[in-house]
Amino acid sequence: MSTEYISFLEHQGKYKGIRSWIFATDHKRIAFLYMYAIASFFLIGAILGLLMRIELISPGETIMKPQTYNGLFTVHGIIMIFMVVIPGLSAVFGNFFLPILIGAKDVAFPKLNLFSWWLFMLGSILAVASQLLKSGPPDTGWTFYAPYSTTTGTNVITATTAAFILGFSSILTGLNFIVTVHRMRAPGMKFFNMPLFPWAIYATAWIQLLATPVVGITLIMLIAERLFGIGFFNPDLGGDPVLFQHLFWIYSHPAVYIMILPAMGVITEIIPTFCQKKVYGYKAIAMSSLAIAGVGFLVWGHHMYTSGMSEQARWFFSLLTFLVAVPSAIKVFNWISTMYKGSIDMKPPFLFALFFIFLFMIGGLTGLILGSVATDIQVHDTSFIVAHFHYIIFGGMGFAFFAAIHYWLPKMYGKMYNFTRANIAAVALFIGFNLLYFPQFLIGIQGMPRRYFDYPPRFQWAQITSTIGGFILVSAVILMITNLIIGVRRGAKAPANPWNGTTLEWQIPSPPSLENFDEEPLVKENPYDYK
Amino acid sequence: MFANNSNFVQGVDTAFYLIFGVAIFFLVMLTTIMIVFVIKYNKKRHAHAVQIKDSSTLEIVWTTIPIILVLVMFYFGWEGFLPMRRAPKDAMQVKVIAKMWKWTFEYPGMKQSDTLMLPINRAVKMNLFSKDVIHGFSIPSFRVKEDVVPGKNNYTWFEPKIIGNYDLFCSAYCGLSHSYMLALVKIVSQEEFDKWLAGLPVKKAEDNNEGFKILEKNGCFSCHSTDGRKIVGPTFKGLYGSKHDVMTDGVTRNITADSIYIETSIMDPNKDVVVGYPSGVMKSYKGLIRDKDMPKVIDYFKTLK
Structure with missing residues (x-):
């Protein structure tokens, strides 16, 4: 350790005060900027979700009109997908830990990194503005399906422009991370010496770079159709509405992997640390990330089994969808095998990781129902889908985010939080989550359509259960965040390596200094080298 | 799960049972193993981790078995679906x-x-x-x-x-x-x-009205009813020739809904907004409804007594 260690939080750069943050090019400060923004959007999105749940507690009008409800689920979707889940792990923990884990001082293009954050904020402000401008919140669902989206009178153009700009932020972050992984690794660190979180971020970055432009073009086409009457999608103008769905899902299915691959990466870091054990099947996990990223590009049609696609297309997409499930299953086997004969320390990050595995398994296994054409026809566009993707996105990516923040917070702030409260929050989150989403599987199979303001009374038992779960879930989120804030403000000082981890971030002080490594990092052949 | 309500129920539900069976088996098995490991290898009972070498045999086994299982599930899902695309000729x-x-x-x-x-x-x-x-x-x-x-x-x-x-x-x-x-x-x-x-009546004549077709094509009936209901905008029923309070540039005035008013409301909807309705909700249909079609639209309005 060099003598003049100053943490990045205290380091004095060119600017002071707030400007030392919003003009920062340090990857760690940018990670904090993303984290605060994303946490705020997440809370807004969660409150919108809770309002929907209150509305659905009884059939008919409860607290709002149908138009308000339609706006709510659209806005909830746009905020959660484009502003929380897609950037989430990559922008926060990818930014903070990708350079550190590969022994770099920063990302390849620090200014571009800051520019990405500014684009993200610009897009987010536009997205929020689309709710407030006078024509009313967009009411198309986050999927913007044409021709409804090209004809409704609401603020669709503002919302799609927002999504377009957010997409650019994502592309630039992806580009930055790819170059970082290729060019910035510490001397001696080959690809197969990298920890598995960088592998996951690397695979994700390729999807961001290659898939996001497709949705950008699609949204531009939608805007052109609305503004100039160019008939891409509206059959009245000679367009094809199903074309929109293809273009949209060519991006938006790979986007699911943008969400879940970094989550898998986080879990793959946490499990070996708390088992004090080398990760089982390092190469299989690394390669399955790339396999998921690759095959994930070719399965988008499973969102469209009922759109009237040809039989050949339905056959092809169903087969590939089933095959893409296999690498995910392999990862689960590897995680559980890593626990075998470990020395398990049940700290909050590990508890969150266990909940992640359970919820992710339910999300993944119910995905098999959706890959199979016959059963998907029954549950397509029902609350079964809503439950399934919340298990993957919230139970998967969300719980991985919670696990990551509990794992890395001592490194990021140099402070420790209260374990008991963290564990209580984790258990409450798990209970609330399952109460909220599991009943939706059951009524989905019975045909409860999604995006329904009103519903037949026979589905009410499930809606009440879900709403109760929603309240527990939101309370647990508040408890968890409060505990973390108390930890950061008044918690005990965290040591450099509180969990006895082996990867590079635990070899440097907490919080890290401006350039992370004041000495050349010591690269090991196996990043999970427990003796 | 359900009664045999249609000819497809059996095929679809077979796929459901099969996939749920496999899914529940794996969920229970993997969760149990996980819980057993967490208890058995807790550091209180198992202070030192034993480092295990990767086994390619094990990895090949747990790659092959899922591949076979998903192919079986794929097959049943496809077999349950295919009859849905084979409508009998005499249906x-x-x-x-x-x-x-x-x-x-x-x-x-x-x-x-x-x-x-x-x-x-x-x-x-x-x-x-x-x-x-x-x-x-x-x-x-x-x-x-x-x-x-x-x-x-x-x-x-x-x-x-x-x-x-x-x-x-x-x-x-x-x-x-x-x-x-x-x-x-x-x-x-x-x-x-x-x-x-x-005893079922034959199709209504309304659907062949030229003006009706133009309005329907432009989605007007999404917001305006023809039976007196208030949806998003005012109803078209009895509109032609009726008197309304409208807001023009912030001033309330009483007008008669004649052909000029209706045309203005379609081409420049926010100019005169009926009191009690928000402005800015409707977009202009300039260019979408052609001038030469306007008399047909007006004629249709006249039929909505």
């Missing part, structure tokens, strides 16, 4: 007309109904047409669902097997009253069906 044809937010069913002989009445044990092919946006034709009890896409000739078919009443939902989100776009499916005996069909 009864029903045209399903979807528009915001109403289902209409047209039987042979131009007879229309709001209820989908069908005879038991007879194959029926539903030809799906949308007049505006995408809707979803969904009867969960029969395991059928297909999107109703404007400009595309989608279809589905089935053979009802049990007499009774069933729900038909719109499954694809279609705007304001999506959750009210429902219809009743009634499965009855052949005799009862024949009697009912004979």
Whole structure:
């Protein structure tokens, strides 16, 4: 350790005060900027979700009109997908830990990194503005399906422009991370010496770079159709509405992997640390990330089994969808095998990781129902889908985010939080989550359509259960965040390596200094080298 | 899971049972193993981790078994689905007309109904047409669902097997009253069906009105009713020639809804806004409804007494 260690939080750069943050090019400060923004959007999105749940507690009008409800689920979707889940792990923990884990001082293009954050904020402000401008919140669902989206009178153009700009932020972050992984690794660190979180971020970055432009073009086409009457999608103008769905899902299915691959990466870091054990099947996990990223590009049609696609297309997409499930299953086997004969320390990050595995398994296994054409026809566009993707996105990516923040917070702030409260929050989150989403599987199979303001009374038992779960879930989120804030403000000082981890971030002080490594990092052949 | 309501239930539910069986087996097995490991290898009982070498045999096994299982699931899912695309040639044809937010069913002989009445044990092919946006034709009890896409000739078919009443939902989100776009499916005996069909009136003349077609094509009826209901905007019923309070540049004035007023309201909707309705909701239809069509539209308004 060099003598003049100053943490990045205290380091004095060119600017002071707030400007030392919003003009920062340090990857760690940018990670904090993303984290605060994303946490705020997440809370807004969660409150919108809770309002929907209150509305659905009884059939008919409860607290709002149908138009308000339609706006709510659209806005909830746009905020959660484009502003929380897609950037989430990559922008926060990818930014903070990708350079550190590969022994770099920063990302390849620090200014571009800051520019990405500014684009993200610009897009987010536009997205929020689309709710407030006078024509009313967009009411198309986050999927913007044409021709409804090209004809409704609401603020669709503002919302799609927002999504377009957010997409650019994502592309630039992806580009930055790819170059970082290729060019910035510490001397001696080959690809197969990298920890598995960088592998996951690397695979994700390729999807961001290659898939996001497709949705950008699609949204531009939608805007052109609305503004100039160019008939891409509206059959009245000679367009094809199903074309929109293809273009949209060519991006938006790979986007699911943008969400879940970094989550898998986080879990793959946490499990070996708390088992004090080398990760089982390092190469299989690394390669399955790339396999998921690759095959994930070719399965988008499973969102469209009922759109009237040809039989050949339905056959092809169903087969590939089933095959893409296999690498995910392999990862689960590897995680559980890593626990075998470990020395398990049940700290909050590990508890969150266990909940992640359970919820992710339910999300993944119910995905098999959706890959199979016959059963998907029954549950397509029902609350079964809503439950399934919340298990993957919230139970998967969300719980991985919670696990990551509990794992890395001592490194990021140099402070420790209260374990008991963290564990209580984790258990409450798990209970609330399952109460909220599991009943939706059951009524989905019975045909409860999604995006329904009103519903037949026979589905009410499930809606009440879900709403109760929603309240527990939101309370647990508040408890968890409060505990973390108390930890950061008044918690005990965290040591450099509180969990006895082996990867590079635990070899440097907490919080890290401006350039992370004041000495050349010591690269090991196996990043999970427990003796 | 359900009674054998249609000819597809068995095939679809076989796939359901198979996949759920595999899924529950794996979920329970893996969760149990995980819990056992967490308890058994807790650091209180197991202070030192034992480092294990990767085993390629194990990895090949747990790659191969899932591949075989998913291929089996794929096969059953496909076999359950394929009959849905094989409508018998002699099936009864029903045209399903979807528009915001109403289902209409047209039987042979131009007879229309709001209820989908069908005879038991007879194959029926539903030809799906949308007049505006995408809707979803969904009867969960029969395991059928297909999107109703404007400009595309989608279809589905089935053979009802049990007499009774069933729900038909719109499954694809279609705007304001999506959750009210429902219809009743009634499965009855052949005799009862024949009697009912004979008494069904022939299609209304309204649908052939030129002005009506123009307004419908532009989606006007999504927000304006023709039966006096208030949806988003004012109703068209009795509009022509009536007196209204409107807001013009912040000033309230009373006008008579004549042809000039109606044309202004279509081309520049925010100029005169009827008191009690928000401004800025409707976009201009300049260029979308042509000037030469305007007299036809006005004539149609005159019919809405």
